[in-house]
Amino acid sequence: MTTTEVRMRDALATHADDFAVRDELLTTDNHVVHEVEFEGQRAVCKLARGDATGLHRDALVLRRLADTDAVPVPRLLARGDDYYVSSFAPGGAYDGDAPRELRKRRLRDAGATLARVHGTAALQFETYGELRPAGDRLIPDRLELDAAESWPDLFVGWVADWRDDLAGTRYADLGDEVLAFVRDHREAFADAGDPVLVHSDYEDDNLHFAGDGVSSVLDWEVARSAPGEFDLARAELGWFEKPVSPENDGDLRSALLAGYESARGLPDGFDARRATYRAALTLKPFRRVGDIGDRADVPADELAATMESFVRDRLDAAHDEWR
Numbered sequence: 001m002t003t004t005e006v007r008m009r010d011a012l013a014t015h016a017d018d019f020a021v022r023d024e025l026l027t028t029d030n031h032v033v034h035e036v037e038f039e040g041q042r043a044v045c046k047l048a049r050g051d052a053t054g055l056h057r058d059a060l061v062l063r064r065l066a067d068t069d070a071v072p073v074p075r076l077l078a079r080g081d082d083y084y085v086s087s088f089a090p091g092g093a094y095d096g097d098a099p100r101e102l103r104k105r106r107l108r109d110a111g112a113t114l115a116r117v118h119g120t121a122a123l124q125f126e127t128y129g130e131l132r133p134a135g136d137r138l139i140p141d142r143l144e145l146d147a148a149e150s151w152p153d154l155f156v157g158w159v160a161d162w163r164d165d166l167a168g169t170r171y172a173d174l175g176d177e178v179l180a181f182v183r184d185h186r187e188a189f190a191d192a193g194d195p196v197l198v199h200s201d202y203e204d205d206n207l208h209f210a211g212d213g214v215s216s217v218l219d220w221e222v223a224r225s226a227p228g229e230f231d232l233a234r235a236e237l238g239w240f241e242k243p244v245s246p247e248n249d250g251d252l253r254s255a256l257l258a259g260y261e262s263a264r265g266l267p268d269g270f271d272a273r274r275a276t277y278r279a280a281l282t283l284k285p286f287r288r289v290g291d292i293g294d295r296a297d298v299p300a301d302e303l304a305a306t307m308e309s310f311v312r313d314r315l316d317a318a319h320d321e322w323r
Helices: 003-013 053-066 100-119 151-165 172-184 186-191 228-240 250-263 270-281 284-296 300-321
Strands: 019-027 031-038 041-048 076-079 083-087 129-134 142-147 195-198 207-210 213-217 224-227
Touching (some): 003 019, 041 053, 053 076, 053 083, 100 213, 151 186, 151 224, 172 186, 172 300, 186 270, 195 228, 270 300, 284 300
Antiparallel strands (some): 041 083, 129 142, 129 224, 207 213
16 A cells, blocks of 8 residues: 555545545646545545645635526535545536537537626635635634735736746747846736636546536636636636647637637736737746656657747737737
8 A cells, every 4th residue: 555545544434434546547746646435425536646725726716606597517525734635526527529519518618607707796806916715824724914015016917927937948038038028018917807716727637528518617726817718818828829739729719718608708908918918927937947848759849949939920910910
């Protein structure tokens, strides 16, 4: 039995006599997830591999979402200082090889589901910022908002951090260029929309589907308070524009956007900000371009050149919109 399995068994035993650790479902830098049997039901146990801040944020957002009907999420069953247990998420993977019409319906529902999260009053905030687990030191019991002065301030700060991550690399100049562009147009981001709960990683790995629609939305570890349009642009990047994106039919991106707009409108000026978000967000993976290239079976230099071209194209598109 591995150390992880021992830790997981100890966690489950804190809450139940009837339990069993089953197959590993996922391992990341931050956590490991196993299917488990918990008090006679199929469930999952998510265990932190280090800092548990993201895991606690995930659990607290799940608890908050359970009080709404905005989005289907797993039911939280138990928590500890570095783990939680939730109901097993129904449905299965998106499947980029499924018939095109099915994928189109699924993408449309994914867009509409995201819009319902953004449009739910109980999931809106007074201002923008990071969501911090707070309260009990070991098992936080609430989320507090580390508020920013404004959305432009928060977004510029994120881009500055992503630029700083590239310092000393061959991509440092690109980071400087993106940051300068965002700063030059910061006032345009003041009209991006109200602060709402955003997932920030809304893509195929974190959604389950059943039939035509979304059956569960998972992994809210990087949720925060930001304009809904930012979440939509981030989702579009994940579904269509990463080296390992599940969807290579670019014409289907309109289904994601149309689904969103069927449930919630987008503010004026979205197209230019959308292009800028996608350019800025693409800075983040440059620090891991070798690992991403290995996963996508693409040489790192070739992938980096493609990503750099994408960033510059998005900046050009935003510049054209703002002329």
